[in-house]
Amino acid sequence: MGEERFGEFVVVRRHEEGHVAELVLDRPKAMNAVSTEMARSVAAACAALGGDQGVRVVVVTSTHERAFCVGADLKERNSFSDADLLRQRPVTRGAYTGVLELPVPTIAAVHGFALGGGFELALSCDLIVADRTAVVGLPEVSVGVIPGGGGTQLLPRRVGAARAAELIFTARRLEAEEAQRLGLVDQLVEAGEDRTEALALAGRIAANSPVGLRAAKRALRLGQGLDLRAGLEVEDAAWRTVAFSGDRAEGVAAFNERRAPRWPGQ
Numbered sequence: 011m012g013e014e015r016f017g018e019f020v021v022v023r024r025h026e027e028g029h030v031a032e033l034v035l036d037r038p039k040a041m042n043a044v045s046t047e048m049a050r051s052v053a054a055a056c057a058a059l060g061g062d063q064g065v066r067v068v069v070v071t072s073t074h075e076r077a078f079c080v081g082a083d084l085k086e087r088n089s090f091s092d093a094d095l096l097r098q099r100p101v102t103r104g105a106y107t108g109v110l111e112l113p114v115p116t117i118a119a120v121h122g123f124a125l126g127g128g129f130e131l132a133l134s135c136d137l138i139v140a141d142r143t144a145v146v147g148l149p150e151v152s153v154g155v156i157p158g159g160g161g162t163q164l165l166p167r168r169v170g171a172a173r174a175a176e177l178i179f180t181a182r183r184l185e186a187e188e189a190q191r192l193g194l195v196d197q198l199v200e201a202g203e204d205r206t207e208a209l210a211l212a213g214r215i216a217a218n219s220p221v222g223l224r225a226a227k228r229a230l231r232l233g234q235g236l237d238l239r240a241g242l243e244v245e246d247a248a249w250r251t252v253a254f255s256g257d258r259a260e261g262v263a264a265f266n267e268r269r270a271p272r273w274p275g276q
Contacts, residue, residue, distance in 0.1 A: 030067050069208045081130075120132050124145070147184055221251075
C-alpha cells in the first residue's frame with residue numbers, strides 16, 4: 011500500500027493495486043476542521059487523483075476517532091478581516107469542488123461529527139457510508155452564514171427541496187439512523203466499520219471497467235436537473251465514448267470466455 015502526503019493534513023493511500031485511492035483527512039488536533047492550508051491540500055490531492063488514470067475509486071476517510079470533519083476552522087476565521095475572508099473563499103471552494111469534480115466514483119466513510127463543511131465534503135461524494143456514531147448536519151445559519159461548500163445545491167438533490175430547506179433553516183443535527191432514513195447517508199454500518207465497509211464497496215466498484223465507471227459518472231452528473239430528453243442525449247454521448255473502447259471489447263470477450271476481465275483502461 012503506497013502513501014503520499016499533501017501538506018501537513020492530507021494523506022493519499024493506494025489500495026487494490028492502486029485502483030482504490032483513500033483520501034485521508036488527517037488533522038486530528040482540530041477534528042479535521044478545514045483551515046486554509048487543509049483546503050489547499052485537499053484540492054491538491056484531488057487534482058493529483060483526478061489526473062491518475064489508474065485510479066478507479068476514491069474513498070474519503072478520517073483519522074480522528076470522533077469526527078469525519080467538523081467543517082470550517084472557525085478559530086482561524088475569528089482572526090480574519092473581511093479581506094482575509096474574501097481571499098480564502100476561492101481556496102476553500104477549491105477543496106469542495108476538487109472532491110465534487112473527481113472523474114471517478116467517490117465514497118465518504120463517515121463516523122462521528124460531519125457538520126457544515128465536513129458534511130459538504132461527504133455530500134460532494136457519490137455515496138456516503140456512515141457508522142452508527144455519525145452525526146450530520148448543516149448548521150451554518152446558526153453562526154450567521156450559509157452552507158457554502160455546495161450544501162444548498164447538493165442536499166436538495168439528495169432529499170428534495172422542502173426537506174433540505176427544513177434541515178438548513180433549522181440548522182439541526184441528525185443522528186445516523188434518522189440521517190439514513192431521510193436519505194442523507196446511503197449505507198449505515200456498525201460503529202467503527204465505516205472505513206472498512208467503504209473500502210470494501212470501493213473494491214467491488216473498482217473491479218469494473220475504468221472507462222465505464224468514468225463515463226457512467228459523467229452521465230449521472232451531467233444529466234442531473236435536465237429533462238428526460240436532454241438527459242438521454244447526455245447518456246448517449248457518454249455511451250459513444252465507451253462503445254468502441256478497449257474496455258468494451260475486453261468486457262464482451264471475458265464474458266463469452268467465462269473469465270475475469272483484464273481491463274486495458276482505454
